[in-house]
Amino acid sequence: MKTNIKSLFSLSLIVMLSFSAFAEGQGKDKKSKKKKKGEESPEAFYNEKIKPLMDTYCYYCHGEEKQKAGVRLDTLGYDFSNKDHAFEWKYASKLINSNEMPPSSKPQFTAEEKELLMNWITKSLEEAKAKEAGE
Ligand code: HEC
Numbered sequence: 182m183k184t185n186i187k188s189l190f191s192l193s194l195i196v197m198l199s200f201s202a203f204a205e206g207q208g209k210d211k212k213s214k215k216k217k218k219g220e221e222s223p224e225a226f227y228n229e230k231i232k233p234l235m236d237t238y239c240y241y242c243h244g245e246e247k248q249k250a251g252v253r254l255d256t257l258g259y260d261f262s263n264k265d266h267a268f269e270w271k272y273a274s275k276l277i278n279s280n281e282m283p284p285s286s287k288p289q290f291t292a293e294e295k296e297l298l299m300n301w302i303t304k305s306l307e308e309a310k311a312k313e314a315g316e
Contacts, residue, residue, distance in 0.1 A: 238287075267305075
C-alpha cells in the first residue's frame, strides 16, 4: 500500500493531539493528588478534631444513651449538604456561641476549642451554601 504525504501528516497530527491531551490529563492528576495530600479530608478533620470535642462536651447528654430535649448530636456527621443536619449544626452553633450549651453547671469549652468548633461549623455551612449555589 502506498502512503501519501497527506495521510501521513494527518496521522502524525492525531498522534500529537492525543498525546497532548494525555499529557494534560496527567498534569491534572498530579495537581489534584498534591492538593489532597496537603489538605486534610473533611472526614479526617471531623473525626480527629470535631468529634472528640463534641464527645467531651455534648454527647453525654445528646448521644446514643441520652437525648436531652430529644436532641441527638453524635449522628450529625460532617456532611453539610444534608439540609437537616446542616440546620441542626447551625442551631447547635448558636447555643454554643451564646454559652447556652453545654449548660453552665457542666464542663465548658476552652476559648480555643470553642473557636475551632465555631469556625468549622461556619466554614462548613458556607461551603455547603456555595456548592449548592454553584450547582
Ligand atoms: C448536662 C447535659 C447537657 C449537655 C452536656 C449538653 N446539653 Fe444540650 N440540652 C440539655 C437539656 C436539659 C436541654 C433542654 C432544655 C434546655 O433547652 O435547656 C438541651 C437542649 C439542647 C438543644 C435544643 C434546644 C431547643 O431549643 O430545643 C440543643 C440543640 C442542644 N441542647 C445542644 C447542645 C450542644 C451543642 C451541647 C454541647 C456543646 C450540649 N447541648 C450539651 C442538656 C445538655
